[in-house]
Amino acid sequence: MIEIEDLRARQGDFFLEVLRLYLRPGELVAVCGNNGSGKSTFLSVLAGGKDYSGQYYLQGIPFRKWDLKKKGPTDQFPTPGRGSKYAL
Numbered sequence: 001m002i003e004i005e006d007l008r009a010r011q012g013d014f015f016l017e018v019l020r021l022y023l024r025p026g027e028l029v030a031v032c033g034n035n036g037s038g039k040s041t042f043l044s045v046l047a048g049g050k051d052y053s054g055q056y057y058l059q060g061i062p063f064r065k066w067d068l069k070k071k072g073p074t075d076q077f078p079t080p081g082r083g084s085k086y087a088l
Contacts, residue, residue: 001025002046007054011041018042018054 002023009016016038023029031039044050048063056063 001057001059003055003057003060005055007045007052007056009041009045009050009052011038011050014038014041016041016045 002021004018004021006020007016007018014036031042033039041050045052045056048066058066
Protein backbone atom coordinates (compact mmCIF):
# COMPACT_ATOMS: atom_id res chain seq x y z
CA MET A 1 0.00 0.00 0.00
CA ILE A 2 1.24 3.46 -0.92
CA GLU A 3 -0.29 6.47 0.80
CA ILE A 4 0.64 10.03 -0.18
CA GLU A 5 -0.72 13.28 1.22
CA ASP A 6 0.47 16.81 0.45
CA LEU A 7 3.64 15.62 -1.27
CA ARG A 8 5.80 18.34 -2.81
CA ALA A 9 9.05 18.07 -4.75
CA ARG A 10 11.11 20.43 -6.89
CA GLN A 11 13.07 19.73 -10.06
CA GLY A 12 14.82 22.91 -11.16
CA ASP A 13 12.07 25.48 -11.75
CA PHE A 14 9.38 22.76 -11.78
CA PHE A 15 7.28 22.25 -8.66
CA LEU A 16 5.37 18.96 -8.22
CA GLU A 17 2.43 18.71 -5.86
CA VAL A 18 0.34 15.59 -5.12
CA LEU A 19 -2.52 16.35 -2.75
CA ARG A 20 -3.71 12.80 -2.06
CA LEU A 21 -3.04 9.38 -3.58
CA TYR A 22 -3.77 5.90 -2.25
CA LEU A 23 -2.63 2.78 -4.11
CA ARG A 24 -3.57 -0.68 -2.88
CA PRO A 25 -1.62 -3.88 -3.57
CA GLY A 26 -2.50 -5.32 -6.96
CA GLU A 27 -3.72 -2.04 -8.47
CA LEU A 28 -2.27 -1.08 -11.82
CA VAL A 29 -1.55 2.59 -12.37
CA ALA A 30 -0.32 4.56 -15.38
CA VAL A 31 1.58 7.80 -14.89
CA CYS A 32 0.72 9.90 -17.94
CA GLY A 33 1.28 13.50 -18.93
CA ASN A 34 2.86 15.92 -21.34
CA ASN A 35 6.60 16.55 -21.51
CA GLY A 36 7.70 18.39 -18.40
CA SER A 37 4.55 17.58 -16.42
CA GLY A 38 6.39 15.83 -13.55
CA LYS A 39 6.18 12.11 -14.37
CA SER A 40 9.88 11.45 -13.83
CA THR A 41 10.03 13.71 -10.78
CA PHE A 42 7.09 11.85 -9.23
CA LEU A 43 8.58 8.42 -9.91
CA SER A 44 11.97 9.58 -8.58
CA VAL A 45 10.30 10.54 -5.31
CA LEU A 46 8.55 7.16 -5.11
CA ALA A 47 11.84 5.35 -5.72
CA GLY A 48 13.69 7.36 -3.06
CA GLY A 49 15.89 9.28 -5.49
CA LYS A 50 14.56 12.77 -4.80
CA ASP A 51 13.88 14.81 -1.67
CA TYR A 52 10.29 15.75 -0.90
CA SER A 53 8.07 17.23 1.76
CA GLY A 54 4.73 15.84 2.86
CA GLN A 55 3.50 12.42 3.92
CA TYR A 56 4.57 9.28 2.02
CA TYR A 57 3.92 5.85 3.53
CA LEU A 58 4.90 2.50 2.09
CA GLN A 59 3.09 -0.44 3.71
CA GLY A 60 2.06 1.86 6.57
CA ILE A 61 5.63 2.90 7.41
CA PRO A 62 6.90 6.44 6.69
CA PHE A 63 9.09 6.11 3.61
CA ARG A 64 12.00 7.96 5.24
CA LYS A 65 12.27 5.13 7.80
CA TRP A 66 12.81 2.43 5.15
CA ASP A 67 16.32 1.09 4.69
CA LEU A 68 16.33 0.80 0.92
CA LYS A 69 19.50 -1.30 0.87
CA LYS A 70 17.84 -4.00 2.99
CA LYS A 71 14.15 -3.65 2.08
CA GLY A 72 14.23 -2.15 -1.40
CA PRO A 73 12.98 -4.15 -4.37
CA THR A 74 16.41 -4.21 -6.05
CA ASP A 75 17.66 -6.61 -3.34
CA GLN A 76 15.28 -9.25 -4.66
CA PHE A 77 17.06 -9.63 -7.99
CA PRO A 78 20.64 -10.61 -8.85
CA THR A 79 22.94 -7.79 -9.90
CA PRO A 80 23.66 -7.90 -13.66
CA GLY A 81 27.27 -8.74 -14.43
CA ARG A 82 29.64 -10.14 -11.84
CA GLY A 83 29.26 -13.66 -13.19
CA SER A 84 25.47 -13.89 -13.02
CA LYS A 85 23.43 -15.40 -15.82
CA TYR A 86 21.95 -11.92 -16.27
CA ALA A 87 25.24 -10.34 -17.35
CA LEU A 88 24.82 -7.67 -20.00
